[in-house]
Amino acid sequence: MQQLCSVPGCxxxxxxxxxxxxxxxxxxxxxxxxxxxxPRQGCSVSGCTNKHNGHxxxxxxxxxxxxxxxPRQQFRAHxxxxxxxxxxxxxxxxxxxxPYWHLRGTGSDQMCMARFDDQGAYEPGNVQIITxxxxxxxxxxxxxxSEEDYDNSxxxxxxxxxxxxxx
Numbered sequence: 001m002q003q004l005c006s007v008p009g010c011x012x013x014x015x016x017x018x019x020x021x022x023x024x025x026x027x028x029x030x031x032x033x034x035x036x037x038x039p040r041q042g043c044s045v046s047g048c049t050n051k052h053n054g055h056x057x058x059x060x061x062x063x064x065x066x067x068x069x070x071p072r073q074q075f076r077a078h079x080x081x082x083x084x085x086x087x088x089x090x091x092x093x094x095x096x097x098x099p100y101w102h103l104r105g106t107g108s109d110q111m112c113m114a115r116f117d118d119q120g121a122y123e124p125g126n127v128q129i130i131t132x133x134x135x136x137x138x139x140x141x142x143x144x145x146s147e148e149d150y151d152n153s154x155x156x157x158x159x160x161x162x163x164x165x166x167x
Contacts, residue, residue: 007033071097088121095124108133
């Protein structure tokens with residue numbers, strides 16, 4: 001006589017640990033006998049009607065989410081943006097990331113990496129870490145500060161060896 005799966009309501013043939021192959025595989029692969037939740041139908045961003053792609057988002061919002069939360073995605077985006085603008089980018093992820101990643105953002109009081117005089121490559125020795133407000137102001141008023149004032153406005157300076165000075 002053939003024995004059935006011990007999961008209530010299942011009529012599958014028992015193969016291991018009292019379960020049918022489907023329930024055994026669920027337990028083996030996920031640690032649970034429960035079925036997967038139904039797949040999402042659309043993006044979880046309010047007002048977006050695009051098809052679901054992953055992690056609850058459509059492709060557009062998934063990319064935005066990853067870029068906002070994954071420092072490696074931010075690094076790639078920065079490198080791609082520099083390349084698109086024709087600016088050489090000579091940072092490794094490790095030097096680019098440390099030690100101020102948590103201070104970065106797009107808010108006016110958050111930090112960004114800015115090239116000295118907005119010229120040359122993105123590379124150690126030619127960048128400063130300043131607020132977005134300072135960076136935007138310097139772009140609009142490049143000749144306003146004397147060199148001494150400009151140097152004093154720097155909060156962090158990334159040296160060629162990857163060390164950071166706090167000024």
